[in-house]
Amino acid sequence: MSAAAQRPAFPFTALVGQVLLQRALLLAAIDPAIGGVLVSGPRGTAKSTAARALAALLPEGAFVTLPLGASEDKLIGTLDLEAALRESAVRFAPGLLARAHGGVLYVDEVNLLPDALVDVLLDAAASGVNTVERDGVSHTHDARFVLVGTMNPEEGELRPQLLDRFGLMVELGTPHAAAERQRIVKARLSFDADPQAFCAAHAPEQHALAQRIAAARGALGALAWSDAVHERVAQRCIEAAVDGLRADLVMLRAARALAAFEGADAVNPEHVDQVADCVLAHRRRATAEPQRSPSAGEPPPARGEKQAQAMAAPDSDWGELAPEPVAARPVKGVIPLPAKKR
Template sequence: MNQAAARPAFPFTALVGQASLQRALLLAAIDPAIGGVLVSGPRGTAKSTAARALAALLPDGAFVTLPLGASEEKLIGTLDLEAALRESAVRFAPGLLARAHDGVLYVDEVNLLPDALVDALLDVAASGVNTVERDGVSHTHDARFVLVGTMNPEEGELRPQLLDRFGLMVELDNRYDTAERQRIVKARLAFDANPQAFCAAHAEAQSALAARIAAARAALESLAWSDAVHERAAQLCVEAAVDGMRADLVMLRAARALAALESAAQIAPEHVDQVADAVLLHRRRALPDQPSPTQQQQQHQQQPQRRDESQKSLQSEVNAGSQPDWGELPPEPVAARAVKGVIPLPAKKR
């Protein structure tokens, strides 16, 4: 084993200033059916460090990276048809999806991958099953993993159709607080100087968090969504004007995972509120301009007044004996003038 392979990952519990990213990753680890986490942010914001740190907390600990130039066969695997015909058995060559089972599949610069590859990746991440078909021969295997995709907004956006397929999204910013920057740099320098000693100092916290993840996974099925939780999720999704129902499903799954992580006896609407930002960040659409509640109340109060004024005006016209037709204009005096070529009629005799 070379030195690079023996080098431990930076402890998840030692990350500084990444609370929102840490929570999103933990929720996806507890319930991979959430659909993975998309992390958007500039270079040097510890995106890959956090993903590797999460893998170290999982039982298998697998961390698989999908390179930009990977083919679809390398991702999903291949079937040896010659062996199938010769041996009457399917011989499957596993791809990256199979290797990532029970671990973390990390995709850096996911916005630069071909759409077909991202689509296939997201399908498996949501279903937990990979199916490879070739010329009527198919093979299916489990592929439950935590999908972590990262992107730098300066290098292009992900198409909305694919963006919606990611369960959660977190945006990272550059840190401009001097004290926080110092804590981040000091932790990194200490890890680089002696990784084993640094990890040993956080071993107890790491073990406790790994136990919490395992307990939360086991408790998922025992937690049910109440009508109040469903109502809160639906309300937030309607306010965000999201397309389709995926946001509702992801929000409910994420709320359940958070309740399990906190060892809560039941899922509460407060759990929905805590995960809503990560669920709606990449799905929220702008609603057309609508009057505010105050404006709506003022309009409602003005309607009876306008109706009374209209009725009074009509009644005054009736009392005056004038009932003009709708749209009729009042008469205006016109100056008389002689018209050429017109012969006046003779006056009538009396």
């Protein structure tokens, strides 16, 4: 085995300045049905490091990376149809979803992935199963994993329909405090100098955190949502003007996962408030101001203002512009057509 394969992952408990990301990843690990975590941020903000660190805390420890050029068969697996016809048996070649079962499936630059693959990923992450169908032959297997997708906003955005299907979202930024930057760099240098010794120093914290995750998973079923929790969730979603009810469901699951992680006896509205931001970060919709016609004598809005109004309209297509008025004026020098003879 190569030295790279033997190299341990950076300890999750040693991450510096990533409190929001760590909490979102832990919630998704406790309840994978939340639907995964989308991490948005510039290069060099420890997105992949945090995902690998989370996998090391899970019992299976699987960390599977989906490359951008992967085919659908590589992702979901393939069926041997000839064997099915010849032997009346289904031969299934597992894909990345099967390999990621019980661990973390990591997709770097998910915004550059074909929409069809993103759909498959999100379906499996939310349902916990993967079904492969070919010419009337099908195979279903468990695929419960923590989906972690990352993106750099400078390289494009995900379509709103796909954004909404990610359970949680965390937006990272480059740290500007000198003290925090020094702590991050010192921790990384210490790890690179001697990974085994660095991990050994954090082993007790890692072990305790892994036990907390396992205990929280076991406690999920015993926690229910009161009417007060439902009311708080509904209020937060209404205030954010979200579309549909997926945000309500994800927020309830995330609040329950947080309560289980903290060892609480019940889910309360405070748990909702703590997870609301990462649930609504990619779903919050700015409410458009009501349109009004210009008063008599008031100049019409400028072109830039019209573009902003058109893009803010809730039912408009992206990039759609309002029609521009064209003033009619006579054209000089036009030769009239001769009258037709009767």
